[in-house]
Amino acid sequence: MGDVAGRRLIVDGMNVIGSRPDGWWRDRRGAMRDLLSRLESYAAEAGDEVTVVLDSRPFDVPATALRVEFAYPVVPNAADDVIVKLLERESDPRSIEVVTSDARLAERVEALGASVIGAGSFRRLLDQSA
Numbered sequence: 001m002g003d004v005a006g007r008r009l010i011v012d013g014m015n016v017i018g019s020r021p022d023g024w025w026r027d028r029r030g031a032m033r034d035l036l037s038r039l040e041s042y043a044a045e046a047g048d049e050v051t052v053v054l055d056s057r058p059f060d061v062p063a064t065a066l067r068v069e070f071a072y073p074v075v076p077n078a079a080d081d082v083i084v085k086l087l088e089r090e091s092d093p094r095s096i097e098v099v100t101s102d103a104r105l106a107e108r109v110e111a112l113g114a115s116v117i118g119a120g121s122f123r124r125l126l127d128q129s130a
Contacts, residue, residue, distance in 0.1 A: 045129050
């Protein structure tokens with residue numbers, strides 16, 4: 001993970017949320033909204049282009065600089081499949097960094113040329129920028 005502004009990130013949202021057992025499962029929607037808020041602040045500060053994929057039925061999110069994608073219906077690997085499809089549509093997937101600690105997803109995105117940032121490392125970065 002470099003300190004270069006202007007990176008393009010795709011964030012496996014539930015993977016980042018689940019990287020810390022802080023009771024997020026008691027208010028799943030609240031945890032998603034908190035992540036979106038943190039990502040918005042991070043993106044504004046870092047100048048990064050951020051897409052976040054959430055395993056959820058779509059819900060209203062405030063106007064934001066983030067691109068928010070919903071993987072619904074929520075079935076195993078739904079968000080992973082959305083992330084891979086986003087990369088497959090890219091003219092240069094090597095310009096994308098995917099935030100996840102899911103080993104299978106990491107293999108899939110690296111096969112397309114994207115790089116991977118661990119969810120726990122990225123969560124610590126978000127905490128520092130808060």
